[in-house]
Amino acid sequence: MQNPFVTALTQFSLLSEVSQQDLAAVSRRLVLEKGHVLVQAGKVSDYIYFIEQGLSRTYYLKEGREVTDWLSADGEIAGSIVSFLSRQPDGRIIHLLEPSVVWAVSYQSLEMLYARHHDMERLGRLLVSHGLLQLQHRFDALHMATALERYQGLLANKPSLLQRVPLGMLASYLGMTPETLSRIRAQV
Amino acid sequence: MQNPFVTALTQFSLLSEVSQQDLAAVSRRLVLEKGHVLVQAGKVSDYIYFIEQGLSRTYYLKEGREVTDWLSADGEIAGSIVSFLSRQPDGRIIHLLEPSVVWAVSYQSLEMLYARHHDMERLGRLLVSHGLLQLQHRFDALHMATALERYQGLLANKPSLLQRVPLGMLASYLGMTPETLSRIRAQV
DNA sequence: CGCCGAGTTGAACTGAATCAAGAAACGTGG
């Protein structure tokens, strides 16, 4: 099995040969240019993505401003989780900040795999658990922390984003204005 | 089946008779007084709780101050998810704000049920998904919002908490000081 | 009754936002 997507997921939980084959069969590899929109606002998101190589950004509009909600880099998962899981439209948009190679799996395919294979259902549970832990982590970093602390948290956790993501987009990711982030950065 | 815990979980996903019986067999009903500590800080949390009736608060210490992380009321789940899912110690403490009736299930039992029954694994996945959606919701309410907006969000979402949770604990839940919450409340 | 923790209210202070003007970086077309 030399499908990087399946290989990556197997790290979370072992899959039988059959499950691996079925998973590989429903996943599609996409080579996309920078700026490509993976998920549009206001629609039910039908796909979940795995970033083999590249970088995506999830954001939404709040009072005319873009608020960066999430950033997914190489080896991570990207998706409008609220829409994907709840099957409701959501305002989040996902687009690529770099030319990227991503794998896409549809909601339907995933449901089919969950129903068919117990080990896929387990993998799904573990992936969602992992996502929950990540979000809780990010939540903690935002909760009752100063702008400086939030910046330092990012520096400690995902320093590569500082190079790869434009400052303005990082600022709202960290819950501050671009000016504040610029000033904080200047003091280090 | 008149086990309220099993009944509540069945709302998320149907369970076979056997699964329901196995789940009922590993869950324990506890009647606890106000102030009882469900999860201690610094230990691996081995139990997840379902609040049949009552109210729990998850908090941790940050620079000597208590920060309220989560509140779980009747019909909801309480647990130190970071510790429970990652199997690592965590600083979060859970205690009861009211005399409560809760159901406890151990990590081991749950793993056993997951392995044994596909439909339990599915239920687990859906429960974690539901938790992820809730957390994302709370995260959005905190992200790039003013103190007033956060208060209004709570008012819209879980107004009952305003009556049942002491102001000081609510304030840090909303990411503000008790004084600020008091002032905001006065203006409405 | 009178204490004590929880909540309120006031005044001063401060971290971060806003408004505004430059400086650098970028990419596009000549």
Place this chain on the structure above:
DNA sequence: CCACGTTTCTTGATTCAGTTCAACTCGGCG
């Protein structure tokens, strides 16, 4: 490959939301 225009980033001055510190009020409980 350079020149221009556009966007992104920086820097400064001002304003404002929210914190801090402190005093006072209220309600429950011994």
